[in-house]
Amino acid sequence: MPYESEQALFDVALQTPFFKKLVAGENRAQIVEPKGLFGIPDLLTIHAKRNNVNKITTTSFEMKLKNWKRALAQAFKYKAFSEFSYVVIDHHYAMPAIKNISKFQLANIGLLSIDTKGRIYRHVTPVKEEPYCESFRQQLLNLVQPLSQS
Amino acid sequence: MKLKVFHQLGFRYNWNIDSLVDDDCGDGLIIAPRYMPRDIVDKMDPAILQASMFDPQFFLPATPKGKLETYDFFPDVTANGFETVDFADNHASDCAHKCIEYQNGLGLAYVTIPTRYFPGTPSSFIDQQSNTFVNNFITEIEKHVVDKPVLLQLVLNELMIKDEDYMSDILNWVTGTKIDGIYLIVERSSISKQVKDSELLLALLDITTALKENGLIVVIGYLNAESLLLSLANPDVVTIGAYENMRSFDIKVFQEVEKTPMHGPNPRLYMSQLMQWVEYPYIGLLRKLYPAGEIFDSTKYRAEMFEKTFNWHFGKPQLYKHHFVVITDQLKSLGELTGKDRFNLFSDMTMSAIERYNQLSAQGIVFDSNSDGSHLYIWLTVANLYATKMGWR
Numbered sequence: 001m002p003y004e005s006e007q008a009l010f011d012v013a014l015q016t017p018f019f020k021k022l023v024a025g026e027n028r029a030q031i032v033e034p035k036g037l038f039g040i041p042d043l044l045t046i047h048a049k050r051n052n053v054n055k056i057t058t059t060s061f062e063m064k065l066k067n068w069k070r071a072l073a074q075a076f077k078y079k080a081f082s083e084f085s086y087v088v089i090d091h092h093y094a095m096p097a098i099k100n101i102s103k104f105q106l107a108n109i110g111l112l113s114i115d116t117k118g119r120i121y122r123h124v125t126p127v128k129e130e131p132y133c134e135s136f137r138q139q140l141l142n143l144v145q146p147l148s149q150s
Numbered sequence: 151m152k153l154k155v156f157h158q159l160g161f162r163y164n165w166n167i168d169s170l171v172d173d174d175c176g177d178g179l180i181i182a183p184r185y186m187p188r189d190i191v192d193k194m195d196p197a198i199l200q201a202s203m204f205d206p207q208f209f210l211p212a213t214p215k216g217k218l219e220t221y222d223f224f225p226d227v228t229a230n231g232f233e234t235v236d237f238a239d240n241h242a243s244d245c246a247h248k249c250i251e252y253q254n255g256l257g258l259a260y261v262t263i264p265t266r267y268f269p270g271t272p273s274s275f276i277d278q279q280s281n282t283f284v285n286n287f288i289t290e291i292e293k294h295v296v297d298k299p300v301l302l303q304l305v306l307n308e309l310m311i312k313d314e315d316y317m318s319d320i321l322n323w324v325t326g327t328k329i330d331g332i333y334l335i336v337e338r339s340s341i342s343k344q345v346k347d348s349e350l351l352l353a354l355l356d357i358t359t360a361l362k363e364n365g366l367i368v369v370i371g372y373l374n375a376e377s378l379l380l381s382l383a384n385p386d387v388v389t390i391g392a393y394e395n396m397r398s399f400d401i402k403v404f405q406e407v408e409k410t411p412m413h414g415p416n417p418r419l420y421m422s423q424l425m426q427w428v429e430y431p432y433i434g435l436l437r438k439l440y441p442a443g444e445i446f447d448s449t450k451y452r453a454e455m456f457e458k459t460f461n462w463h464f465g466k467p468q469l470y471k472h473h474f475v476v477i478t479d480q481l482k483s484l485g486e487l488t489g490k491d492r493f494n495l496f497s498d499m500t501m502s503a504i505e506r507y508n509q510l511s512a513q514g515i516v517f518d519s520n521s522d523g524s525h526l527y528i529w530l531t532v533a534n535l536y537a538t539k540m541g542w543r
Contacts, residue, residue, distance in 0.1 A: 076517075
């Protein structure tokens with residue numbers, strides 16, 4: 001059964017162990033739809049180093065019901081400021097994206113699909129990469145600075 | 151006759167004038183009273199004026215936006231408050247007289263008859279244009295000694311252009327009017343950065359061809375990189391512009407609107423090898439992939455932009471001055487050829503750009519729809535269809 005809306009997919013995704021693990025615990029935080037960056041990810045998770053809160057690793061997520069091409073282009077923009085970037089798509093409509101898995105691998109963009117029961121399917125796991133745009137990375141650091149100091 | 155490139159002036163008109171004078175980029179200007187007060191225009195170098203034209207910008211005659219109020223012939227100023235019927239009866243002749251006298255006095259390359267902006271497809275389009283401005287201007291031109299070609303401005307929207315009957319009526323009207331040419335402005339409804347509407351592009355090529363076949367001069371204003379494609383129909387003048395609203399006509403620029411805080415667009419760099427403006431965060435990535443810089447166009451502005459200390463911002467002149475030089479070179483290359491040869495060069499340029507995009511895709515770069523090459527397939531298809539009609543293939 002497909003999701004009725006992106007919001008429903010987003011809500012279910014955040015309840016899954018995968019996402020809970022990303023944001024739970026010390027030195028971890030999340031921002032929903034952070035503005036002022038290169039595109040607006042649906043979710044940005046931040047993980048600061050325990051001994052140095054200024055050293056952070058971020059992961060951006062673009063959640064879509066089915067338009068994988070658009071999602072891939074958006075997720076690629078997030079690599080301008082994030083170490084990891086993922087597309088999360090409704091599992092019901094995941095086949096076209098899975099058929100194009102090489103495009104995700106080539107671009108080093110993660111691909112997850114999620115069904116309405118909250119089961120996550122990992123198709124591509126990206127490797128850590130330096131963000132490609134210094135100025136947007138700096139903008140992100142400015143954005144998360146208050147979080148890392150709290 | 152060779153293809154000329156005019157700067158469409160706007161908010162930062164000095165950048166265009168600098169480009170024309172300092173970089174010898176382009177052939178002339180389209181002067182914009184919306185942005186340029188009369189005393190500034192009056193003091194312009196006569197040599198520049200001789201190669202340029204003045205757009206009276208009467209699109210919304212009741213709204214003297216910006217510097218338009220400094221011109222005593224602007225309809226709302228002339229009539230001390232514009233109302234269509236009162237204006238036609240009592241002020242249209244005076245307005246036309248002053249405007250023609252002014253343009254004549256500047257010694258421009260062309261004299262322009264202004265027209266109004268209309269949304270949709272009003273059935274009275276021709277009558278309203280004729281009664282408000284066109285007839286009075288033609289009468290005034292006959293009275294004055296106007297020895298420069300006279301252009302009639304036409305602001306057309308997509309609905310008008312795609313409606314064959316509507317367009318046919320307009321073409322019949324303009325080809326039967328005592329003018330030497332058309333200054334064509336197209337209002338698009340799509341917000342995509344490049345024109346990707348094949349029906350619109352093909353119609354524009356056909357309209358330009360029809361006008362040229364009737365012996366008219368054709369100036370096409372407010373163009374982005376689709377000027378490269380439209381050059382196939384052999385217009386006399388195409389335009390280059392700085393900010394996006396000089397590369398795509400937007401009536402809002404002439405409307406009184408409440409000021410709201412606006413977030414400026416991300417800066418973009420025009421790349422001739424991609425025939426596209428690419429959003430700047432991708433540029434760093436491309437520089438890593440091509441450290442020798444062979445994918446970028448070489449100008450003095452590129453050198454400045456690639457300095458480590460350069461602060462990328464859409465308000466920086468280097469972005470636009472670079473664009474002016476690069477696209478003018480492309481247009482001039484096309485303009486040196488005619489007919490089939492021009493089409494062949496355009497095809498080669500477009501195919502090379504598609505190939506470049508393919509190379510970048512193979513290296514894992516994914517552009518969004520406003521930086522990618524999706525327009526190129528449409529342009530190539532339109533060029534091929536047009537070339538078939540013209541018997542070039």
